[in-house]
Amino acid sequence: MKYYIIDDSLSVVKVLNRIVEEQGIGEVIGVSTDPEAAVKEIIVEEPDIVLVDYLMPQKDGISLIRQVREVKPKINFIMISQVSDKEMVAGAYKEGIQFFINKPINLIEVISVLKNVNDKVNLENTLGGIREMIQTRANEQKPDVKAKDKEQRLKEIKYLLGILGMLGESGTGDIIGICEERLQSNSSNIKEGISLYCSQKSEDPKMVKQRIRRAVKRGLTNIAGMGVEDYYNEIFQNYHYVVFDFESIRVEMDYLRGKRKDGGKASVDKFIEGLLVYSEVK
Numbered sequence: 001m002k003y004y005i006i007d008d009s010l011s012v013v014k015v016l017n018r019i020v021e022e023q024g025i026g027e028v029i030g031v032s033t034d035p036e037a038a039v040k041e042i043i044v045e046e047p048d049i050v051l052v053d054y055l056m057p058q059k060d061g062i063s064l065i066r067q068v069r070e071v072k073p074k075i076n077f078i079m080i081s082q083v084s085d086k087e088m089v090a091g092a093y094k095e096g097i098q099f100f101i102n103k104p105i106n107l108i109e110v111i112s113v114l115k116n117v118n119d120k121v122n123l124e125n126t127l128g129g130i131r132e133m134i135q136t137r138a139n140e141q142k143p144d145v146k147a148k149d150k151e152q153r154l155k156e157i158k159y160l161l162g163i164l165g166m167l168g169e170s171g172t173g174d175i176i177g178i179c180e181e182r183l184q185s186n187s188s189n190i191k192e193g194i195s196l197y198c199s200q201k202s203e204d205p206k207m208v209k210q211r212i213r214r215a216v217k218r219g220l221t222n223i224a225g226m227g228v229e230d231y232y233n234e235i236f237q238n239y240h241y242v243v244f245d246f247e248s249i250r251v252e253m254d255y256l257r258g259k260r261k262d263g264g265k266a267s268v269d270k271f272i273e274g275l276l277v278y279s280e281v282k
Contacts, residue, residue, distance in 0.1 A: 001026035004047040006038040035059035054081035153279035164219035171215030190269040224252035243274035
């Protein structure tokens, strides 16, 4: 994984550089204390992940992210900051940052965040490859191979739903049915899959989605609870990023700790898409 580090403090840049390379997390392809110069270098070098300071005198981190995203929308960002204001943090997440690293820099936190973001980026890259592979298979029209894959992939999907503690939820049956329909159709279009599934069952899509949403929320609560009890829980570390985004997990964990009135929200479409990706790469 290729990293670029930008912070107006040279000491912070050096610390993060050392952590990334000494811990074998990735390769640092560029560093800067000048945000204006960094924008140009980031666009040219195209790192996978940029560590960017929130508050810098010449240009704040949000402005830098917006400027880079206009040209390179697929670059991932992690914000470095002492900021604790909820509105500022929420605004940063809306700009699409993956996570916050708090100052002063904590070795364990940095390693955990960077490894998790690495996993997410790898998963997203895999998703693109899977879509291409699925399309190739469909064009080749090999029904025997597809049927065999379908059976095994459904087992993997049910296994993950079990890990998330969702098998007792009524909406989980709908999730499995939609996944089965998508595997049969050899397509990753989730909205189309939900529509076809509801049509086959003669059910109102709104009611089906409501059931699924309750089941997904149960899975989110269960996996976030594992992280609250022990952030380094093996199941939490291995599976929380597969079907949930980091922001939803973080908000749900804060809710379980009593720090928020509302918990995290998860997208039904992204959840099912994550299951299909997991079943392919497992």
